[in-house]
Amino acid sequence: MISLENYNWLHSVIILMVLMPFLGALFQALYGKLTECLLGVKSGRWLLGSLAFTFVGTSFGLALLVVKDIFLKHPADVCCFRFTYFDWINLEVLRVPVEMFLDPLSITMVLLITGVGSLIHLYSTAYMSDDAEYSRFFTYLNMFIGFMLILVLSNNLLLLFVGWEGVGLCSYLLIGFWYKNLENAKAANKAFIVNRIGDLGLLLGIFSIAFLLHSTYGINSAGNVITPQILDPRWLSYDIIFGLLPSILTSYPDYATAIALLLFVGAMGKSAQFPLYVWLPDAMAGPTPVSALIHAATMVTSGIFLLNRMHMVFEFSPYASAIVSVVGAITAVWAALIAFGQTDIKKVLAYSTVSQLGYMFMACGVGAYWVGMFHVLTHAFFKALLFLGSGAVIYAMAHEQDMRRYGNLWRYLPVTGICMMIGTFAIAGIPLLSGFWSKEAILHAAFESSYPANLLGVDVATLVGWTGVFVAILTSAYMFRMHLLTFGIPFVNGAERWRLIPAHDHHHHHSESEGAVESEKYDFSDDTFNFYRRELCSHGCHHSDEHHALDKNHEPKEVPYSMQVVLVILAILSIFGGFFLHQHHFLEHFLSSSSAVSWVKPEILVDSYHDNHGVLESLLYISILAVTIGMSYALIVYSRGLPEKEGYNEEKWSRFRLFAKDGFMFDSSLSRIFGRGGYKLSEGFWYVFDNFLIDGIVNMFGKLSSICGEMTRFFQNGNIRFYIFMMSLAILVIIFYILKGGLN
Amino acid sequence: MIPLSAYLSVSLFLFLTGLVGIIIRQSPVVMFMCIEMMLNAVNLSFVSFARYAPWVASGDITQTASQWMTGEITVLFVMAVAAAEVAVGLGMIMSIYKNEPDVNVDALSNLKG
Numbered sequence: 001m002i003s004l005e006n007y008n009w010l011h012s013v014i015i016l017m018v019l020m021p022f023l024g025a026l027f028q029a030l031y032g033k034l035t036e037c038l039l040g041v042k043s044g045r046w047l048l049g050s051l052a053f054t055f056v057g058t059s060f061g062l063a064l065l066v067v068k069d070i071f072l073k074h075p076a077d078v079c080c081f082r083f084t085y086f087d088w089i090n091l092e093v094l095r096v097p098v099e100m101f102l103d104p105l106s107i108t109m110v111l112l113i114t115g116v117g118s119l120i121h122l123y124s125t126a127y128m129s130d131d132a133e134y135s136r137f138f139t140y141l142n143m144f145i146g147f148m149l150i151l152v153l154s155n156n157l158l159l160l161f162v163g164w165e166g167v168g169l170c171s172y173l174l175i176g177f178w179y180k181n182l183e184n185a186k187a188a189n190k191a192f193i194v195n196r197i198g199d200l201g202l203l204l205g206i207f208s209i210a211f212l213l214h215s216t217y218g219i220n221s222a223g224n225v226i227t228p229q230i231l232d233p234r235w236l237s238y239d240i241i242f243g244l245l246p247s248i249l250t251s252y253p254d255y256a257t258a259i260a261l262l263l264f265v266g267a268m269g270k271s272a273q274f275p276l277y278v279w280l281p282d283a284m285a286g287p288t289p290v291s292a293l294i295h296a297a298t299m300v301t302s303g304i305f306l307l308n309r310m311h312m313v314f315e316f317s318p319y320a321s322a323i324v325s326v327v328g329a330i331t332a333v334w335a336a337l338i339a340f341g342q343t344d345i346k347k348v349l350a351y352s353t354v355s356q357l358g359y360m361f362m363a364c365g366v367g368a369y370w371v372g373m374f375h376v377l378t379h380a381f382f383k384a385l386l387f388l389g390s391g392a393v394i395y396a397m398a399h400e401q402d403m404r405r406y407g408n409l410w411r412y413l414p415v416t417g418i419c420m421m422i423g424t425f426a427i428a429g430i431p432l433l434s435g436f437w438s439k440e441a442i443l444h445a446a447f448e449s450s451y452p453a454n455l456l457g458v459d460v461a462t463l464v465g466w467t468g469v470f471v472a473i474l475t476s477a478y479m480f481r482m483h484l485l486t487f488g489i490p491f492v493n494g495a496e497r498w499r500l501i502p503a504h505d506h507h508h509h510h511s512e513s514e515g516a517v518e519s520e521k522y523d524f525s526d527d528t529f530n531f532y533r534r535e536l537c538s539h540g541c542h543h544s545d546e547h548h549a550l551d552k553n554h555e556p557k558e559v560p561y562s563m564q565v566v567l568v569i570l571a572i573l574s575i576f577g578g579f580f581l582h583q584h585h586f587l588e589h590f591l592s593s594s595s596a597v598s599w600v601k602p603e604i605l606v607d608s609y610h611d612n613h614g615v616l617e618s619l620l621y622i623s624i625l626a627v628t629i630g631m632s633y634a635l636i637v638y639s640r641g642l643p644e645k646e647g648y649n650e651e652k653w654s655r656f657r658l659f660a661k662d663g664f665m666f667d668s669s670l671s672r673i674f675g676r677g678g679y680k681l682s683e684g685f686w687y688v689f690d691n692f693l694i695d696g697i698v699n700m701f702g703k704l705s706s707i708c709g710e711m712t713r714f715f716q717n718g719n720i721r722f723y724i725f726m727m728s729l730a731i732l733v734i735i736f737y738i739l740k741g742g743l744n
Numbered sequence: 745m746i747p748l749s750a751y752l753s754v755s756l757f758l759f760l761t762g763l764v765g766i767i768i769r770q771s772p773v774v775m776f777m778c779i780e781m782m783l784n785a786v787n788l789s790f791v792s793f794a795r796y797a798p799w800v801a802s803g804d805i806t807q808t809a810s811q812w813m814t815g816e817i818t819v820l821f822v823m824a825v826a827a828a829e830v831a832v833g834l835g836m837i838m839s840i841y842k843n844e845p846d847v848n849v850d851a852l853s854n855l856k857g
Contacts, residue, residue, distance in 0.1 A: 721768070728767070
């Protein structure tokens with residue numbers, strides 16, 4: 001670790017880097033409307049947009065400065081800094097300071113977040129320029145960048161959790177940005193609720209680590225009893241955890257598996273892995289830049305970041321690692337298959353994101369953590385590019401998202417088309433583009449994995465490797481399908497497809513596209529408080545002014561230059577990024593040194609044996625073959641325009657495609673089982689507990705007092721003569737009592 | 745000489761008659777009469793006790809006049825109070841009778857919950 005003496009400025013630079021986006025969010029939130037009022041909508045928005053971009057860009061500039069002065073001047077393995085700012089929680093046994101941890105892993109993530117983030121901010125200034133709530137959008141977007149920076153830069157698990165929840169909140173707010181549409185609000189809720197499941201796993205993982213540190217700290221390896229007081233109170237910080245965990249986990253391997261799996265559940269939620277992926281496709285309800293930034297490039301990769309950060313735990317548990325890679329492989333195949341049934345361009349990209357995240361987890365599961373990060377980076381480039389490109393297409397096509405209504409856009413949107421093609425090539429893994437390098441690295445890592453990873457007698461790593469090859473075929477097939485349907489040859493009877501939309505079909509499809517408001521689509525049955533209906537008129541009227549629908553005479557227009565610039569930059573990164581990061585194993589060396597404390601690898605990980613040499617030698621040809629197969633399939637099927645089997649009439653669809661369109665019924669079964677099942681369960685609980693037990697007790701007391709009342713009521717009957725009689729009786733009793741000497 | 749117990753027996757009989765009457769009759773006027781009867785039963789025992797007090801019986805004139813006359817004076821006092829009470833009570837009965845068709849005590853239960 002290099003001395004911090006010469007780098008006093010780093011301390012303030014890091015906190016400034018984190019605070020910049022928050023300042024931006026604060027400005028947008030407090031003065032956004034005011035600026036629009038003072039300067040007028042057009043120039044006010046210009047100022048707000050540039051400010052939003054500037055704040056994030058400043059963070060990016062500071063990150064570049066740090067890289068230039070620290071990471072390029074010193075070997076990466078000594079570049080680990082800890083900056084303490086102030087105490088957040090200060091108890092006798094637990095101290096949680098606000099600490100930042102700067103190491104190759106976190107600076108990589110910071111560069112990614114602020115870099116791609118500022119590009120997408122730039123893009124959004126144009127994309128959102130017509131939206132009524134411009135400053136609210138940038139408030140959320142800036143706040144997201146800030147929380148993401150907290151997540152990756154924090155030095156302890158609690159602060160990481162703050163960032164983790166913060167990005168979840170921003171994701172929720174941005175998915176439901178057009179909250180007046182009930183569907184969007186529901187999608188936002190779904191994302192938030194599904195993420196809670198993952199967050200519970202992460203919390204339990206953090207609790208288990210805390211529990212393990214405290215309960216096993218009593219006796220050290222030499223047999224000496226150590227009282228917990230000696231434990232540094234900062235024991236949730238990474239430097240303490242990484243210092244203590246190796247010795248503890250060696251003696252308690254089961255705990256390693258448990259903690260690793262719990263942390264993985266957290267990662268599954270955020271990074272949309274198999275059972276918990278259901279929120280991500282629905283999250284496309286948000287504005288397209290949000291899909292690009294949060295639900296493709298940055299936030300969803302925080303699960304990979306968590307695995308990278310805590311990889312020590314996973315390396316102590318081959319079982320957990322095997323499960324991670326298997327779940328990743330299942331997700332990759334599953335989502336890739338579903339993508340074939342989607343007609344919404346953003347849904348295809350969403351499922352491809354889920355699938356690519358599966359790739360990253362495959363890499364982490366077979367022990368190649370840096371490869372996971374490598375794919376995070378390249379994926380961020382090309383997936384942001386693809387999403388922003390699809391945003392440009394949607395923008396040009398009057399908010400139409402159905403690919404069946406695209407076609408021949410190459411002629412109208414040349415820049416977008418070329419950029420999207422580069423993105424498609426990159427994600428499919430065409431050699432020398434960025435996706436190729438990272439995908440190769442993943443497959444390579446899987447086939448040469450040094451993990452024993454025998455789960456139930458199956459050689460998991462090799463299996464995962466072949467799954468990866470299979471998914472590569474699928475990926476290139478569905479991505480070229482998307483590209484050809486959108487930009488490819490369109491002519492059916494000599495006209496573009498959107499010119500042939502049946503007139504009666506014209507109205508009801510809008511409401512599915514983003515942001516459009518059509519009152520007849522709404523289902524207000526859940527709207528008890530009349531919230532949506534009340535606002536509907538103003539919003540609907542507002543939208544109908546600017547909303548231009550697709551029709552015969554529609555001419556798609558290329559997007560503004562500020563959006564094109566972003567597309568071009570991302571396209572360049574998608575071409576050269578992978579090569580640049582991979583040359584001389586730059587990223588591998590950079591990231592492999594990222595853990596703060598070195599430890600002896602446990603022996604269980606060394607003595608494994610895979611006979612994959614043959615595969616490894618021909619891996620390059622295998623993956624090129626895979627890409628070619630997928631590409632040729634797509635070219636053969638889609639080069640003549642929209643096939644009849646995938647047309648507007650869904651009765652002609654093949655059974656597989658219909659099944660894939662519904663996401664293999666997974667989502668609906670989940671809602672049926674957990675939604676309706678939960679409802680029935682609660683109903684049962686309501687009947688047994690509330691109705692019977694609790695109400696019974698309350699009613700019993702009521703009945704009891706009423707019975708007592710009934711009994712005493714007899715004496716209070718309002719009959720005055722009865723009172724007199726009772727009074728006389730009582731007097732008689734008293735007299736007799738006195739006469740018998742009772743008072744003495 | 746007639747023993748004290750004879751007077752007290754008559755007094756007790758009168759008192760019980762009044763008590764039973766007040767319990768079983770529903771007309772407020774009759775109940776007033778019963779109350780009067782009970783008051784007079786008590787008056788009878790007062791004067792009896794006054795007459796049979798030891799110092800009266802033995803003619804002990806060392807006692808003060810008030811001790812000689814206490815019982816009788818109390819009786820006069822009770823009669824005066826009873827007269828006043830009847831005046832008030834009958835007034836009340838009259839005003840109830842103006843508002844209600846019947847002055848049955850059992851029917852006057854408006855304040856009952």
